[in-house]
Amino acid sequence: MARRSDHSRAELEELILAAGEAHLAEAGFAAFSAREVAKRVGYSIGTIYNLFGSYDRLVLALNARTLRAWAAFLEARLQAGGEDRIATLIHGYFDFAAENRNRWMALYDHRMADKGPLPDDFNVAFAALVALLQRQVAAVRGGGADAEILALTGSLVAIAHGHCMFELNGTYEMFGDWRPRDAALARIREALAAA
Amino acid sequence: MARRSDHSRAELEELILAAGEAHLAEAGFAAFSAREVAKRVGYSIGTIYNLFGSYDRLVLALNARTLRAWAAFLEARLQAGGEDRIATLIHGYFDFAAENRNRWMALYDHRMADKGPLPDDFNVAFAALVALLQRQVAAVRGGGADAEILALTGSLVAIAHGHCMFELNGTYEMFGDWRPRDAALARIREALAAA
DNA sequence: CGGATAATTGAACATTGCTCAATAAATATA
DNA sequence: TATATTTATTGAGCAATGTTCAATTATCCG
Numbered sequence: 001m002a003r004r005s006d007h008s009r010a011e012l013e014e015l016i017l018a019a020g021e022a023h024l025a026e027a028g029f030a031a032f033s034a035r036e037v038a039k040r041v042g043y044s045i046g047t048i049y050n051l052f053g054s055y056d057r058l059v060l061a062l063n064a065r066t067l068r069a070w071a072a073f074l075e076a077r078l079q080a081g082g083e084d085r086i087a088t089l090i091h092g093y094f095d096f097a098a099e100n101r102n103r104w105m106a107l108y109d110h111r112m113a114d115k116g117p118l119p120d121d122f123n124v125a126f127a128a129l130v131a132l133l134q135r136q137v138a139a140v141r142g143g144g145a146d147a148e149i150l151a152l153t154g155s156l157v158a159i160a161h162g163h164c165m166f167e168l169n170g171t172y173e174m175f176g177d178w179r180p181r182d183a184a185l186a187r188i189r190e191a192l193a194a195a
Numbered sequence: 196m197a198r199r200s201d202h203s204r205a206e207l208e209e210l211i212l213a214a215g216e217a218h219l220a221e222a223g224f225a226a227f228s229a230r231e232v233a234k235r236v237g238y239s240i241g242t243i244y245n246l247f248g249s250y251d252r253l254v255l256a257l258n259a260r261t262l263r264a265w266a267a268f269l270e271a272r273l274q275a276g277g278e279d280r281i282a283t284l285i286h287g288y289f290d291f292a293a294e295n296r297n298r299w300m301a302l303y304d305h306r307m308a309d310k311g312p313l314p315d316d317f318n319v320a321f322a323a324l325v326a327l328l329q330r331q332v333a334a335v336r337g338g339g340a341d342a343e344i345l346a347l348t349g350s351l352v353a354i355a356h357g358h359c360m361f362e363l364n365g366t367y368e369m370f371g372d373w374r375p376r377d378a379a380l381a382r383i384r385e386a387l388a389a390a
Numbered sequence: 391c392g393g394a395t396a397a398t399t400g401a402a403c404a405t406t407g408c409t410c411a412a413t414a415a416a417t418a419t420a
Numbered sequence: 421t422a423t424a425t426t427t428a429t430t431g432a433g434c435a436a437t438g439t440t441c442a443a444t445t446a447t448c449c450g
Contacts, residue, residue, distance in 0.1 A: 009397095028306065029306070030308070031308075033436080033437065034437085034438070034439095035436080035437070043398075044399045044400060045399090045438085045439085046398065046399055046400065046440085047397080047398060047399075049438090049439070049440080050398075054438080054439080055438055055439085105306075108303075108364075109304060109306070111223065111224070111225045111300075111304070113225070127369065130369050130370065147371050147372065150370050150371040151370055151371055151372070151373035151378070153370055154361070154367055154369070154370025154371070154373055154375070154378070155358070155370075155373070155375070155378040155379075155382060157357075157361075157370070158354070158357035158358040158360075158361050158367075158375060158378070159353070159354050159357055159358075161357040161360065161361070162352075162353035162354055162355070162356040162360070163350070163353040163354075165303075165353075165356065165357070166349070166352075166353050166356070169303075172349055172353075174321060174325050175345050175346055175348055175350075175352070176342050176345040176346055176349070178346035178349055178350070180350070180353060183346070183350040183353070184350075184353070186350075187354060187382065187386050190385050190386055190388075190389040191382050191385055193389075194388075194389075204428095228405080228406065228407085229408095230406070230407085238430090239429065239430050239431060240407085240408085240430090240431080241408095241409085241410085241428095241429065241430055241431065242428080242429060242430075244407090244409080249407085249408080250406095250407055250408085
């Protein structure tokens with residue numbers, strides 16, 4: 001058909017990403033398929049490959065979107081006030097993951113076939129999220145070298161990640177009756193107190 | 196062909212799992228395929244389905260093996276002496292994951308299509324690993340209610356998991372120059388000191 | 391209007407998980 | 421031993437996937 005003027009390239013990309021996001025959210029990463037996305041936007045599979053080049057890059061574009069949404073979500077929570085910024089961040093972290101289960105999981109489920117460099121798109125989104133978190137850790141800690149704060153941020157995020165993953169995939173149940181979210185907050189508090 | 200007497204059912208299962216383990220270790224979970232395993236053992240794809248029932252159950256059987264190997268690895272490290280059991284465990288945790296990258300990753304990459312109950316096989320292996328860790332945490336902490344120690348164990352494992360995952364998938368690089376393994380040990384020490 | 395350019399298509403290919411009638415081998419029965 | 425029964429094994433066939441690319445269709449420009 002070749003409906004070249006129906007949408008600009010940018011519009012079409014947006015259409016595809018929106019449909020892809022919905023499909024990913026509904027089906028989960030394991031069942032996600034580029035052909036299903038094509039079906040949803042009413043374009044052929046070839047068009048998707050023209051725009052994104054490969055399955056991996058389509059997923060990466062969706063993951064970049066998820067990272068931006070996550071950062072915006074956390075920013076909104078922070079702006080909504082609340083004395084305790086660390087608690088706000090942890091709850092934002094867990095709430096976003098819970099409310100966007102499949103999209104959040106896809107961030108970690110996806111493994112690139114050929115492990116070349118990631119798209120700028122994705123790296124920028126990731127860096128923005130890291131910067132947001134680093135700013136809050138720096139604020140809580142008062143002073144300290146940038147590199148030290150960045151590394152501490154990495155460690156605190158790793159704590160949150162491990163607990164959040166256990167909560168979402170059910171692993172936590174093997175350890176009896178506890179709430180990974182509360183535990184994550186407690187561990188992070190202890191780490192900050194010791195730092 | 197129907198070489199009914201070449202191997203007993205148990206022997207054949209073992210052959211398939213050994214070949215599957217090698218394939219998984221070489222190719223990684225994303226490229227793992229039941230057909231490739233069949234090719235490697237010289238049986239048809241149908242035979243694999245007769246024995247394991249589905250792709251998911253084959254992967255689960257392999258993951259159960261990985262869990263048992265991991266527990267044995269940790270047990271050996273603990274028996275090899277070393278005053279500091281927590282450090283021994285953390286290094287064992289990270290070393291096993293690093294030396295068995297693809298198999299360790301498969302533990303978390305795999306998502307069942309239909310989320311029914313896990314095979315006993317798998318649950319038993321997982322429970323044994325948890326029990327091993329719980330015993331060490333209990334020893335370090337001295338006293339305390341079982342439920343409390345189990346929950347603490349879960350939280351400490353979550354810390355290790357998050358840091359180990361970041362190290363293996365490269366996420367840690369976004370946080371500058373640090374060693375997730377050392378950070379994990381530090382965080383766990385802080386948590387134990389605070390408990 | 392006509393030729394160059396760009397977007398879009400979808401058939402074709404290799405590969406996957408999965409099923410199941412057909413076949414071959416081992417065992418039980420007569 | 422010969423025949424019947426049970427069991428193990430096969431692999432072609434199905435639907436679905438990611439990927440490619442010549443052919444087709446729309447748009448633009450002179």
